[in-house]
Amino acid sequence: MTPTLLLVAHGSRDARFPATACRVRDAVAATLPGVDVRLAYLDLNAPLVGDALDEIAGDCVVVPLLFAAGYHQKIDLPAIIGEHDRRGRVVIRSEVIGTFPLANALAERLSEAGLGESACRRAGIILSAVGSSDAAADRHVRRRAIELSTLLNRPVEVVFATKLGHREHQLRNAVRRLRAAGADRIALSPYFLSAGLLTERVEAALDVHAPGALVAGPLGAHRDIVDAVCHHYWTAASTRTMSAKAPDQESVSAATFVARA
Structure with a gap:
């Protein structure tokens, strides 16, 4: 039997977040016909991860939408997986989707917001992300900023929504550095799955410190997000022995797994 794919999102009090997560689930399900694709949350929305795992009888691949x-x-x-695992089945947790190349997706969201080729040559970009107590997680975001900077050949500064500082000094300093580097326009690139309270916090601060800045949309159900999920699902399923062999991966278009970085 094909292992169930359980997407795990963080959760939010903002209704836009679960709506976006559902769109990602639907897009993944359309790309993986024959795979039971489900969605659960770590907090604030239902079903929670433990409850979802209890409802899955067979093998499962957990793909974090982080x-x-x-x-x-x-x-x-x-810890949640350990508490709700059942004997006789295999539950595999994949890497987070952020380990997949996503710089092209960020660049496309900027283009969709109006940062065309000519405007991009004069722009300075702020990559906004949640921010973590784990230093390695924050370093990952900074590496993604370097990838985006290399792709667009423009300066990119990182600002963490949970670490803006007193009077948003982290954002103010980022804007100043971009101006000093020659940017005559500031563009915001949200490294977020969905719009919500944190993205709005950064946007509100940007309205004060860089009026008229261009704001791109979150990544949402971008095709590279779907590709990331599919890639991690098949990688996890193929690297551990499941109780039944997964179907031939050739049934999913090879283009699904082409990195666009």
Whole structure:
């Protein structure tokens, strides 16, 4: 039997977040016909991960819809899986989707927001992310900023929504550095799955410190997000012995797994 794919999202009080997560689930299900694709949350939304695992009888691959491997990936999720695992089945936790190349997706969201080729040559970009207590997770975001900077040949600064500082000094300093580097326009690139309270916090601060800045949309159900999920699902399923062999991966278009970085 094909292992169930359980997408795990963080959860939010903002209704836009579960709506976006559902769109990602639907897009993944359409790309993986024959795979039972489900969605659960770590907090704030239902079903919670433990409840979802209890409803899955067979083997399962858990794919975290997270962009960096911080506390949730290293501590929280493994503990939940351990508490709700059942003897006689295999539950595999994949890498977070942020380990997949996503710089092209960020660049496309900027282009969709109006940062065309000519405007991009004059722009300075702020990559906003949640921020983590895990230093390695924050370093991952900074590496993604370097990838985006290399792709667009423009300066990219990182600002963490949970670490803006007093009077948003982290954002103010990022804007100043971009201006000093020659940027005559600031563009915001959210490294987020969905719009929500944190993205709005950064946008509100940007309205004060860089009026008229261009704001791209979150990644949402971008095709590279779907590719990341599919890639991690098949990789996890193929690297451990499941109780039944997964179907031939050739049934999913090879283009699904082509990195666009």
